[in-house]
Amino acid sequence: MKIATRVAGEADLGALLGLYGELNPDDAPLSQGAAEAVWAAISGQRGRTVLVAEADGVVAGTVDCVVMPNLTRGGRAILFVENVVVAGRFQRRGVGRRLMEAAVRLGESAGCYKVQLLAADDEYVHSFYEACGFKALAQGFRRYVE
DSSP states (O other): OOEEEEEOOGGGHHHHHHHHHHHOTTSOOOOHHHHHHHHHHHHTSTTEEEEEEEETTEEEEEEEEEEEOOSSGGGOOEEEEEEEEEOGGGTTTTHHHHHHHHHHHHHHHTTOSEEEEOOOSOHHHHHHHHHTTOOOOSOOOOOOOO
16 A cells, blocks of 8 residues: 655645544534534644655645744754644554654654644553654643533
């Protein structure tokens, strides 16, 4: 299976929505108009890159990356990774690893000193990120806003 990563474009919106539906199956789907408006905001955000992985020409996974400028570490930025998802039929076939490698390369090219993410409380997910070279070095906190 040939896997290639690239920057997502507007034409990928349907595939992205399908992947996010797998990531959060309890979420109500966005209307087409709402999805297009959100995509326009994402596309226009400086430092924001949504990557996709194609497996044999099919969008099989995605990762959302944000470069955050930073006044510490000599002014080197931080790359935050969010919404990592690989379609169920493509899991355990190298798609996720290729996406994470692409995210790290993106961080390197942006001069980031680290790539950071939060992971679900799931042993499989933790093992995946560790296999990609990430280390669990901090306690993550989150507060959902209603």
